[in-house]
Amino acid sequence: MIESVARTKSYCAVEWKEGHLRYLDQRKLPREERYVEATTESDVAEAIRSLAIRGAPLIGIAAAYGIVLAVQRLPEDADPAMLRVRVERALTLLGSTRPTAANLFWALDRMRKVFDRVGTGNIETLRSRLLDEAMRIHREDEEQCRRIGEFGTQLLPLAATVLTHCNTGGLATGGIGTAQGILATAWRSHKLKHVYVDETRPLFQGARLTAWELSKLHIPFTLITDSTAPFLMQRGIITAIIVGADRIARNGDTANKIGTYGLAVLAHHHGIPFYVAAPRSTIDPAVPDGEAIPIEQRSADEVTRPFGLQLAPDGVDVYSPAFDITPHGLISAIITEAGVVKPPYEFLEHSRGA
């Protein structure tokens, strides 16, 4: 199943292979397609923390495999108490990598439940069940992307010109992507005319990753600076805006890459539909609204010296939140694998995936 992902995309963001997690180091893109093998949970945690692996759904998938790695090389007769400590530590370590993406905590919660159910009696069984669950999370995400792509495509008119932000494709998920999965599906369905891709400061995921993926998919697109998006809306060029999400509160307020909120206000001003695409694992029913979503802060260096290029004088004060909150009132619809949800949003516990 996972191999088929690799075939259809010609690259693979994460892949379980011969007892380790093979991942594409996204920090090197587009200059270099470098695959790395993670053999411990610490390797995975570091890859997530450093954004070698990124994208809310993909972070969840990778973290699940990280738990498998935590029990991977223990001897058959490992002490049950030690095994428990090891899994608990891995859950804590992986849960501490990035604070905003809901999928991370959701995936770790699924892994914890398997651990609680299987227990420490037989390490071979535990290993096998944990791997089954991680692969299930991975495969489910692939299927969810496919369904999101189909539901989202139904919302678009013919010859749509869509603006997107950040990266929400195969590099951010276990499948064809969320917002970008809709673009890929709409393109195959001959409904998509053109994509405008925000470069997405500070880490340029649009320029580095989305441009790279859309090129591979042969989808026609134009790269713009983030500040050019309002100009295109003003000129009537944009049919719809579709973005992903890192966490969606119960009332529909959505945390996504910094810049998303501004796009939503501008879409509202210009009467352009603004869609959020995400699997239900991104919905956090424990969070009533956007104010309760923690926002990760990024380092000053990414603004003053992106990839080593000195832009600003040394030592200047920088404020760089990684995400912003788009209030539900600015979101035309939320597209999940279960269908298209329109306002009013009220996501309950059972609205989430398994």
Add this chain to the structure above:
Amino acid sequence: MIESVARTKSYCAVEWKEGHLRYLDQRKLPREERYVEATTESDVAEAIRSLAIRGAPLIGIAAAYGIVLAVQRLPEDADPAMLRVRVERALTLLGSTRPTAANLFWALDRMRKVFDRVGTGNIETLRSRLLDEAMRIHREDEEQCRRIGEFGTQLLPLAATVLTHCNTGGLATGGIGTAQGILATAWRSHKLKHVYVDETRPLFQGARLTAWELSKLHIPFTLITDSTAPFLMQRGIITAIIVGADRIARNGDTANKIGTYGLAVLAHHHGIPFYVAAPRSTIDPAVPDGEAIPIEQRSADEVTRPFGLQLAPDGVDVYSPAFDITPHGLISAIITEAGVVKPPYEFLEHSRGA
């Protein structure tokens, strides 16, 4: 007079010195403070075209000095017909460097009027009168900045936190700046609490130039990515937005650095005053509205490989307008050296400077 500018700012964007134009190469900032001597009109044209000299008012000043350089090294007995051709060519060359800034054409028009008045009879007199006019344009701009600073400061409440975009300081004008001149004056008047500086893609004038200037002025500021501005507005942190202008149409529609329009829409959405600060030489009464303002396109490289840093895959399509148009309805007031103009805007021929 010009030397005093250099003293108070501790750097000098352009300066007439011993028969040539000395300028600070802004492309090298903030890493290097490199001064260059322009000895021909072609040198000046190339400096403007390459953005070594930039900022609408400063472009006008530099172009005026460029006309002086065109007649600088001609022999006393130069053929009058050749002299005329030379000046005409210099006017055309300098007028072709950048299409949007109104001040460029306004300054060249002043130089042409001096040439028409003085004629080709006495080259020494012509040289002297052209230099007088260029220095007058320079000095007037310095004084206009001072007045804009004072008028603008009156609009601000105490403890204001102001967001600005691009660079509008001593590096963009012949004085303390337009929008930034207001920040400097408000800071000295104890009305300014803090400045947020947009980095301003694609050329990072906020990160490279405004951050450098505000550091030298000891004005407290925080550098942000362009996409972070909406987040700050949403959180109620911004008291006012002040930007400069490259050209203002008769109805108040304003061309300014790409991203300005988005800020204006967001300011409107959040009920934040949005001010444009510019000398009257930026107003183009020949242009009825924003649609008639030509918009310069920048090269793809600035987006895909800023300063040589490869971000996007090679060969991707890029759309990069240098400016956008903010409709007059989104502008709370336009601050010129003649005072604060509030809507409805109707700038007539006589509203412009000499």
